[in-house]
Amino acid sequence: MxxxxxxxxxxxxxxxxxxxxxxxxxxxxxxxxxxxxxxxxxxxxxxxxxxxxxxxxxxxxxxxxxxxxxxxxxxxxxxxxxxxxxxxxxxxxxxxxxxxxxxxxxxxxxxxxxxxxxxxxxxxxxxxxxxxxxxxxxxxxxxxxxxxxxxLKVSVPDPDGLVVVASKSHRDQATDDYIARYPVSDFRSAGSSLKFCLVAAGEADLYPRLGRTMEWDTAAGQAVLLGAGGKVVRFDDLKPLGYGKGGFENPFFIAYVPGVKLAEAS
Structure with a gap:
């Protein structure tokens, strides 16, 4: 290649x-x-x-x-x-x-x-x-x-005060309830795949998405985050978010930096 x-x-x-x-x-x-x-x-x-x-x-x-x-x-x-x-x-x-x-x-x-x-x-x-x-x-x-x-290099998170980024257009109660499980010192709002890039640039620690997305929405941003040392996992089983799924629809997912202790899904 x-x-x-x-x-x-x-x-x-x-x-x-x-x-x-x-x-x-x-x-x-x-x-x-x-x-x-x-x-x-x-x-x-x-x-x-x-x-x-x-x-x-x-x-x-x-x-x-x-x-x-x-x-x-x-x-x-x-x-x-x-x-x-x-x-x-x-x-x-x-x-x-x-x-x-x-x-x-x-x-x-x-x-x-x-x-x-x-x-x-x-x-x-x-x-x-x-x-x-x-x-x-x-x-x-x-x-x-x-x-x-x-x-780009992801941040070293403060376990007592995380910076969380979430969607401008697709916030919902489920996402807010999940974010509430973490100690948050600052909250940032961004649209589109910029949320992945803010995490990759060290400007945020955690980006949960508890809503519908398609693979083309997330793939490039995930590549940028992975290349900066971050992670993207499925919300349900914490396995890496993969691509080429039938229908190209994503499950809920969490993008984050190493050092963030993920809250359990409920």
Whole structure:
């Protein structure tokens, strides 16, 4: 596997897709349509998806691509594949709140080994390098020039006061009840896969998700967190959250840093 090429390609495609998204975001009002599952989709989702899918197919014709916006790709079953959410956080995008991301991941035997998360409205770019180590690249971001990067490393948590991050758009009572089992010193709210990246960057210790997600929502963020020394486990049995499941739907999960003693599921 040519990880140098994979890293460069995923980074470039995320930046190019982010530029397409921002063209729509900063333009006049855009149409919001509903997909078959009633979730929203915009021109930005579709433009970013077409760009990423075509770019991956051209660079790696031997590796299948599963993407949220192409339902026919959801029938793919492979040990190695790319997993794409071209615009994660569409609700944040529609409300022009900025917490949306481009997510592209490489899955190998159920594990997201490489990934990029780009938040174009916030100017934050996270990805795994060729060796699987996670970095954040300082802006301004250019496709043809790599900026200064800093290694990401998870925090050493204070057991008496954890920093918890949770969703802006998908908070519920079950999540709040679970968080209440921990000693929390600070709470941060973020949208899309940025929550994984905040944990990877040492800006939070714990991210529980007791709600529905799909694999394309989480794969790139999980790759970034794993590359920074973090962990992501299923809520029910604390086994690693894996990929390539039938239907691509995730169980509830917990993303956290080593040193956090997980509360028991109930």
């Amino acid at each position: 040519d990880y140098e090429k994979i890293t460069a390609t995923l980074r470039a495609l995320a930046l190019e897709a982010g530029a397409e998204i921002m063209t729509v975001y900063e333009g006049p009002d855009f149409e919001v349509k509903s997909k078959s599952d009633s979730s929203p989709v915009t021109e930005a989702d579709e433009r970013a998806d077409a760009l990423i899918a075509a770019g991956l197919a051209a660079a790696f014709p031997e590796i299948p691509v599963v993407t949220e916006e192409q339902s026919e790709s959801h029938a793919i079953a492979a040990d190695v594949f790319f997993l794409v959410d071209p615009l994660d956080g569409t609700k944040e995008f529609i409300q022009r709140r900025g917490d949306f991301t481009v997510n592209i991941a490489l899955i190998e035997k159920g594990v997201p080994t490489r990934g990029v998360v780009y938040a174009p409205a916030k100017g934050r770019l996270f990805y795994t390098d060729a060796k699987g180590r996670s970095v954040e690249e300082a802006g301004p971001h250019r496709v043809d020039t790599t900026g200064e990067t800093s290694a």
